[in-house]
Amino acid sequence: MNLPSKVTICEVGLRDGLQNETKIFQTSEKLELATGLIAAGFKVIELGSFMSPKAVPQMADTDKLFQDLNHIDGVELRALIANKKGVERAINCGCRKVKLNVSASRQHNLANLNMTPEESVAGFEEIVNIALQHGIEVSGSISMPFGSPWEGDMPLESVQSIVEAYLNVGVTEISLSDASGMAVPNQVYSMCSNMQERYPQVKWWLHFHNTRGMAMANILAAMQAGITQFDSSFAGLGGCPFVPGATGNVSSEDVVHMMDEMGIETGIDIEKLIELSKKVRQIVDHDTDSYILKAGRSKDLIRK
């Protein structure tokens, strides 16, 4: 079984997790979690987003988080942005990494924005240029590359065409995000193999939701295809935007636990991570989709 010896996990709970919660976390709680994550060994953290505070009130204090944490070296703190206003906020608060997103679904994009996904990405050019001029790195996400509620199956050529649109505007770090939880392992394997072979210059991330219980199998398949960078969310926080009540992002502690037990290095202290995820679950005050929070680590089961 062909597997990497080491992977990088980006904690997205502070953004993709918390934006799905009705309860708005206090800035002090977020700061405590972020510093805890750094202490646990995370080197990449999605701290928040620069969206309209009216549309996403949970992320209204993202600027403050960056102001407080942007002095930290050796940890990439990234924010999701959607427009020029977003990159301006990033500049002002000292954020050094932003992520753009486009839907791979043509119908979704046309209905929402009256543009094809490629036109949306082409429209990012000005934002990318402003960011780069200010020393801010830019990555691009493609959501639903493995299937969408609009089209069903997603043709590979359609995803390639969006990747090329990103390359055209100078973005070479790309995330494939299965937000609808439709990806299956053999599809993930062939998509990841194809993408890496065709675009070796790209730094890939995979972002899986566990909506239909396949996230861990998809991570396994992606690793077999050579992918080493994955998003996950503390306590499994998050949701499926198309299925109310469904589970969301794969849980960070479940992923790190599997990597630990498989002998794949993450650099993350799982005991510290579990403590943070327990704190998160306590704040949100509802059950979440995290196996390790329920069952504990395999190691904990072993009688001394």
Place this chain on the structure above:
Amino acid sequence: MNLPSKVTICEVGLRDGLQNETKIFQTSEKLELATGLIAAGFKVIELGSFMSPKAVPQMADTDKLFQDLNHIDGVELRALIANKKGVERAINCGCRKVKLNVSASRQHNLANLNMTPEESVAGFEEIVNIALQHGIEVSGSISMPFGSPWEGDMPLESVQSIVEAYLNVGVTEISLSDASGMAVPNQVYSMCSNMQERYPQVKWWLHFHNTRGMAMANILAAMQAGITQFDSSFAGLGGCPFVPGATGNVSSEDVVHMMDEMGIETGIDIEKLIELSKKVRQIVDHDTDSYILKAGRSKDLIRK
């Protein structure tokens, strides 16, 4: 990605699921579920066990189930047994397939039975002979071959030695059962590869619990190693015997859904299966670990 075109799923919910429930199902409810499973396309079903009704009251009516269903051809209905009394009950009610079980953990077996696992299996010889004389097929299960709460890691040689003990008493159908939910994909892959290469005469089954969220990834790894027979439980019913409150068997509808979406044939009608699992969840009247019951199939998401 090397995968089979077709797999066989054994529904174990009526045994491994229901024996973990405090609510005792009525015989009529079990019969309705069993006939529903057959109508949905299952060709192998674990119907119950012949244990002491005092120890496992949930399984007390297993004889009655076999009496009512043993006329059905083309479907293997199996029962778990532990001793000579069990095989005698199997003979009397027309059960044609029994399964024995031994713990791979030496310490567990010594503490419980004052015997090594190999001695336990050697002691099955009389039971196997009686069964075979009466035209009853026998399979053997090995629980915790991927790790146990007593020893932690399980040496491969230790599992091989139990497999050989089964072969010595004439059992050539063997199930590896991760009841403690400690298995990880690369370990599953190497164990399954090794076992099939070393014992090509054995018909293998893999039985995964989703205690730590890894069951689907483990099934993927096992398929890549050539395994094509898996146990699962409707609605994800079952428990981890060592972790109170933890989730149990991987859910049948989650497994069949993944196979469907991967293009791997199961012969099972997932819509019928989902209806049965909903009925099960209604009877047990508590939430269970089934993603498809919560989120629906990927196909259901696609807008018409």
